[in-house]
Amino acid sequence: ARLNRIHSIFGTVDGLSGRFVSVFNYFKSLFYSKFMKPLRNGNVIHDEPPRKRFQEDFESTPLYIAVVTYINYGIMIVFGFLRDFLRRHGFEKTHASTEANDMKDFVPLYASFESFYTRNIYNRIQDVFNRPICSVPGPVIDIVERQFSKSGWMFKYTGKVLKNVVNLGSYNYLGFAENDGPCAEASIESIEKYGVGVCSSRKEMGNLDIHVKLEQKMAEYLDVEACLTFGMGFATNSMNIPCLVSKGCLIISDGLNHASLVLGCRLSGAQIRVFKHNDMKDLESKLRDAVVYGQPRTHRPWKKILIIVEGVYSMEGSIVNLPGILELKKKYKAYVFLDEAHSIGALGSRGRGVTEYFGIHPREVDIMMGTFTKSFGAAGGYIAGSRALVEHLRYHSHSACYATSMSPPVCEQIITSLHIISSTDEGKRRIKQLADNCRMFRQGLKKLGNIVYGNDDSPVVPAMIYAPTKLGAFSREMLKRGFGVVVVGFPATPIAESRVRFCISAALTEQQLQDALDAISDISDLLQMKYSKKK
Structure with missing residues (x-):
């Protein structure tokens, strides 16, 4: 009875009431769009933009890529447990934080799958995260070079600075991260x-x-x-x-x-x-x-x-x-x-x-x-x-x-x-430039054959990598070619959906974006990342 009462108020998805409301709303919106101008603070607005149709793109993961990705994780987890066994019995040095000796009978304070992931997977690619920047985080940045140990637990500064790296990872959408102006x-x-x-x-x-x-x-x-x-x-x-x-x-x-x-x-x-x-x-x-x-x-x-x-x-x-x-x-x-x-x-x-x-x-x-x-x-x-x-x-x-x-x-x-x-006109120019850059870069990635998530107008452009072993390789290869990118994996994403997340800025030039696409194409061929089946 309560459900029927709700249906009588709101209508059903495919019932007459729902159809009546849909038809009524259609004619109401048609009337307002033809004969009425929208109001704002009591004033008529003549330049209100038309409503955009909702759209987004999430191409499904190819089955063989999903299987290979889970196999990768399975192998790494097996070897991770094996190395934990060796560390526990003194055959391998433990670099991670551990409980004090007088607390060994306590329940571990911070033991979790996340810490297991950090010890055995994250530290292998730690060099692509937390890179120290020594300049304004604008369209180009300077990055302090680090040299990591084979284990990934330690690093030292080499004293070198990588100059004029194109920044494809900051949220500097309109280019206001500046030290002048x-x-x-x-x-x-x-x-x-x-x-x-x-x-x-x-x-x-x-x-x-x-x-x-x-x-x-x-x-x-x-x-x-x-x-x-x-x-x-x-x-x-x-x-x-x-x-x-x-x-x-x-x-x-x-x-x-x-x-x-x-x-x-x-x-x-x-x-x-x-x-x-x-x-x-x-x-x-x-x-x-x-x-x-x-x-x-x-x-x-x-x-x-x-x-x-x-x-x-x-x-x-x-x-x-x-x-x-x-x-x-x-x-x-x-x-x-x-x-x-x-x-x-x-x-x-x-x-x-x-x-x-x-x-x-x-x-x-x-x-x-x-x-x-x-x-x-x-x-x-x-x-x-x-x-x-x-x-x-x-x-x-x-x-x-x-x-x-x-x-x-x-x-x-x-x-x-x-x-x-x-x-100001400068503000309008930046907004338009950002929109143009987003569409150009996203469409360029799709033409290369990469699987790209999201909406065409979004300044966030994720390109799927999937395999965790490719995260570090992609970021390092991009840096060699003069581009700084952000790669993202578990726990920030589902465990089998690692990706590179590009953030587009109005401060980037068309030539910089085209050069980035050329570099991504070369690396995608090298790492076999052109997963898309769309023509």
Whole structure:
């Protein structure tokens, strides 16, 4: 009876009610698109971009590649256990951290598969991670050379510096990671006025006028009522989600959400359910069950339901199906938390993120979150939305109440870059250049025969490597040819889906990207990485 009541309210997927709603919504959208102009702050907007159709590409893994990858891991795990046996009995020296002798009868404090993976696999390719950079992290970088021991546990600096390495791994989407120009000059002036550190929280003696100005500018840019900024992007998620939901609430989270979102969900005390990445059918199934059955055991209605998604997913290069998410949000009376860390500044004709990309007004999203660490070339994060939301977080967020305020030069970097993005031809040029670079590079990889994940407009471009033995080899070969890349494996990705993650910047030239594609083609032939079956 309860299910029938829900169907009578929301309609079934293939029932008459669902078909009636679909037809009604079609004619309603047709009417508004033909005869009505969208409104923003009570004013008619004449240049609202058309809504984009949702699309993404996830070519399936060839069966033989999946089998070979698991065989690789199987061989490494067998030899890993054999080497652990030899270490335990003194036949091989132990380089890893171990428990003290007087604690041998205790349960190991940090024994896990992750530590096993670190000892026996990660350290073999450790030279391709944590490379020390001694220059501005712009389109080209200087890398300090290191020489590793055969075991991978020790290294020494050779004293050499690898100059002018093309940077294909930083989140410098709009090229604002600079040590000269208007942003750097404005930051230097702010140091002369405010100094570098604030030495207090916003609730005490650390609320500067520059912080208030930044929040006002950001709210205007996003076209929302208010905005609250924080000094750390990770904490913007992990410390604020617990302020929005608690015991008796339900979080429905995308299966590929960032670790900061996952931590925030766990700290909240709310029930957590995970839906398949960008799968609207699975999301609707979980929403319907939540409405029909309520809380476990008591079956009381949930206090609130919060859907948490990202704008651009940092490991998959995919863009959230925001139109589908908002349709289900309205249908089931849920709230939406949108993390725009990788999409703000990088998507949309004016850089306003995934909402502008799909032609959706930001006020349709309940909680807008983003960071300043990517497109703005700075640090920190923000949450924007209604004034009631922001005031609630201002007085209840641990990150707002107890963390030290954002450094003034960082604030000035954000304000200046925001002005360039929103109000100058240079900002428009950078946004367009980023979009052109993303499409050119992604299409180039596909033509080479690499399997590339995600959306064509995403600045994150993952190319699949699969075999863990190829991760280190690919990165080293790219560095030999003058390109710095980021390779990613377990635990950041599923164990059999190792990849190279390219992050494209507007500061990169077409020639640099073409040279990179030529190098990738040569290395892909060498390592047999052209897995795609698409013509």
